[in-house]
Amino acid sequence: MNDEAADVEVRELRYFLAVAEELHFGRAAERLGITQPPLSRAIRQLERRIGARLLDRDRQGVTLTAAGEVLRTEAGTALDAVAAAARRTRRAGDPERHLVLATKAGASHELLRGLLDAAAREPAVPPVEVLLCEVGEQAGLLRTGRADAALMHRPVDDLKGFATEDLHTEGQVAILPAAHPLATRPRLTLAEVSDVPGLPMARWPRLDGTYPDGPGPEVRTQSQLAQLVSLGKTLLVIPASSRAWQWPDHTAIPVPDAPPVTTVLAWPAPSHSRPLAALIRTARSLRTPAP
Incomplete structure (x- = not known):
């Protein structure tokens, strides 16, 4: 890679990604709102800066070289980081800014x-806006700057590249239909919930x-x-505190041998x-000791 690579x-990068995704210069130009x-x-200039051929062009169309495959991934990450920096900077400059906290609904x-x-009692903390999301979405919200912080769970969530503060460690429970025969048990094992006839674990x-892979x-x-749990089609194992979302026709049974889950900020x-x-x-002051 030559010295000009630092001036990319x-x-x-945005132009290159359009071509890499469309594999056609005409369609990419139309998508970008420019001419071909x-x-x-721009692509030739980018190849000169980086010092490597990124695309092969022939009568059949456009294909990515090995270097182009790498840049397709890296460019997406870099553009996300730039967008995230802009969002965070914009919010930091807002005199009425809120902190955005992402969390899984019900967790x-x-x-x-x-x-x-x-946080509401702490003068140094601005108003906190809660951004409810589905499983696994917090990492993307943090990386794109749409959230400032997130409540996440180790070991199930993607914590790569994040700083974390452990807040609470707990056991897990099985959520299953209240009418199921296992619903009367005081506890279950992972082996038992992994092999319930007619009630496979959700995936x-x-x-x-x-x-x-699996039948669930x-x-x-x-x-x-x-x-699906209410209809008797599946069961699941989740942290005990997440049972807040369970329906009246669900039952939560402790699974003592399930690995503990730690909620982190x-x-x-x-x-x-x-x-x-x-x-x-403020979150650190709420930390509870591990069981």
Whole structure:
């Protein structure tokens, strides 16, 4: 890579991503709202700056080189980081700014309520706006700057690149239909809930968006999951505090041998935001010792 690589422009990366996704200069130019000649010049300039060919062009169309495949991933990350920096800076300059806290709907409900109450009493913490999301969405909201902090769970959530403060560690429970024979048990084991005839465990998407193999239904939202449990189509194992969202025809049974889950406050590292630092201090005061 030559010295000009440090001078790569955001515009060039955006143009390259359009071509990499469309694999066609004409369609990419139309998507960007420009004509094809300046798009071609920008890609050639980008290749000169980086010192590597990014695209192969022939009569059949456009393909990415090995270097182009790498840049497609890296450019997306870089553009997300630039957008996130702009959002955070814009909010920091707003005299009426709020801190945005992302959390899974129904998760860590009592802890969330305690944190909001404590933050409201702390003059250094600006108003906190709660951004409710589905499972696995907090990391994206933090990385794109749409949230300043998030309540997340170790080991199930993607904490890569974030600073964290451990707040609470707890066991897990199985949520299953109240009418099911197992609903009368005082406790269950992971082996038992993993092999219930006619009641397979729900399957959440992995961090890469794919689903694990298994007979259980694929779910993406808490509302999907709640209704499937109510209909006797699935069960799940979740942190005990997340049972706040369970329906009246659900039952929660402790699963003592399930791995413990720790609720953490997570934020992009490093952060130089004083309001966020005040929120972190407030959250730290609510920390409970591990069982």
